[in-house]
Amino acid sequence: MYVSMSRLAIAPERAPALIAAFRGRARLADRASGFIDLQVWQSDRDAGEILMVSRWDDRDAFKAYMKSDAHKFSHDRIDPDLKADIALLRLEHMHTYDVVAE
Amino acid sequence: MYVSMSRLAIAPERAPALIAAFRGRARLADRASGFIDLQVWQSDRDAGEILMVSRWDDRDAFKAYMKSDAHKFSHDRIDPDLKADIALLRLEHMHTYDVVAE
Numbered sequence: 656m657y658v659s660m661s662r663l664a665i666a667p668e669r670a671p672a673l674i675a676a677f678r679g680r681a682r683l684a685d686r687a688s689g690f691i692d693l694q695v696w697q698s699d700r701d702a703g704e705i706l707m708v709s710r711w712d713d714r715d716a717f718k719a720y721m722k723s724d725a726h727k728f729s730h731d732r733i734d735p736d737l738k739a740d741i742a743l744l745r746l747e748h749m750h751t752y753d754v755v756a757e
Numbered sequence: 758m759y760v761s762m763s764r765l766a767i768a769p770e771r772a773p774a775l776i777a778a779f780r781g782r783a784r785l786a787d788r789a790s791g792f793i794d795l796q797v798w799q800s801d802r803d804a805g806e807i808l809m810v811s812r813w814d815d816r817d818a819f820k821a822y823m824k825s826d827a828h829k830f831s832h833d834r835i836d837p838d839l840k841a842d843i844a845l846l847r848l849e850h851m852h853t854y855d856v857v858a859e
Contacts, residue, residue, distance in 0.1 A: 658798050677858040696760050696854030699816065706854065714801065752798030752808065756779040 656691065656754035657711045664742045667702040672737055677707070681732060683725035684709065689716020710754075717751070758793065758856035759813045766844045769804040774839055779809070783834060785827035786811065791818020812856075819853070 698704035800806035
C-alpha cells in the first residue's frame with residue numbers, strides 16, 4: 656500500500672470553505688485504478704492545518720493518477736480564490752510513504 | 758473519526774529494526790474501545806522518516822487509550838537501544854486530527 660499526504664495551511668476562518676470544497680470534490684480519483692481511499696484531516700489544535708491523505712495499491716497507481724486528465728480536471732475546478740488562500744506548509748508539501756506495518 | 762500521527766526520525770540503517778518492532782507489537786491498542794486501525798508509514802524519499810498513524814472513533818477513545826495501562830505496557834516493551842535511536846522530528850511530535858471529509 657502507498658500513501659500520498661499533502662500538507663496545506665490556510666487561515667482558520669477559510670478552513671470551512673476548503674473542507675466544503677473537499678466534500679464536494681468530483682470524486683474522479685475514486686474511479687482510478689489502484690485507488691483505495693482519500694481522507695481529509697483537520698488538526699484539532701490548529702484549524703488551518705489540513706492534510707489530504709490518499710491511499711493507493713502501489714506507487715505506480717498513484718503516479719498514473721497524478722499524470723491523468725482526471726487529476727488535472729480535479730485541480731482545475733478548485734475555486735481560484737480558495738487556491739490563492741492555500742499556503743504550502745513547506746516548499747515540498749507532498750510526502751509519500753510505503754505502508755510497512757499494520 | 759479521529760487520527761493520531763506520530764512523526765519519528767531514525768538513522769536510515771536503523772529503520773528496519775524500528776519497522777520490525779512495529780510488526781511485532783503487542784497489539785494491545787487493537788483491543789481498546791474505539792480503536793479502528795494503526796498503520797506505520799515509511800517515507801519513500803527518506804527511509805528514516807517514519808509515521809505511526811492510528812485512527813479512532815473519536816477523541817475520547819484515543820485519550821482513554823493514552824491513559825491506559827495497555828499503552829504504558831506497549832511503550833515499556835520497546836527496546837531501550839531502539840528508543841534511544843529515535844529522534845523526535847519536532848519538539849511536539851504528535852499531531853491529532855479530525856477526519857472532516859472522505
